[in-house]
Amino acid sequence: MRTTGRIDRDRDDEGRARNARPRDELGRPLPPGSVGVERIPEDLDLPAAESLAWAQDLLDRGLAFNAHEVLEGAWKCCPADERLLWQGLAQLAVGITHIQRGNTTGALRLLERGVERIGQGDGPSPHGIDVPGLIAHADALMAEIRQGTTPPPHRLKPRLVAPENQQ
Known part of the structure; x- marks a missing residue:
């Protein structure tokens, strides 16, 4: 995790922001450490x-x-x-x-x-x-x-x- 200013953000290997925070059933971010609904992988490539x-x-x-x-x-x-x-x-x-x-x-x-x-x-x-x-x-x-x-x-x-x- 890198810190930019005062905001901690998850970053991938190329430095792009990735939000790993858990989310509720309506997609709203929950506090870190909370239990949310299962996340959908960002790199989907399905038929x-x-x-x-x-x-x-x-x-x-x-x-x-x-x-x-x-x-x-x-x-x-x-x-x-x-x-x-x-x-x-x-x-x-x-x-x-x-x-x-x-x-x-x-x-x-x-x-x-x-x-x-x-x-x-x-x-x-x-x-x-x-x-x-x-x-x-x-x-x-x-x-x-x-x-x-x-x-x-x-x-x-x-x-x-x-x-x-x-x-």
């Missing part, structure tokens, strides 16, 4: 189907922040022509995380960005990702928030893959 299945399981368990980390891992190693889609999926998960945390302003911003990115593809979406369903789901969440309603937890579990494409 798309595995990333989607893991992210879906996390969403279904209410762990949208962790799902975001899985989807971000996929975004960082996917083919260039899929990058906006995976980035949008990660942003949708972060938008849900903001809803869970009670940050409706952040939720709206991230859901809007996510919808914009996942809706940019031409033709059928890869890996059976349910782009129309995800856009409709995010639009419904945003409408609820704009009406002053907090979506209940069961509404924060979008289906990433269209039912007919699930294995």
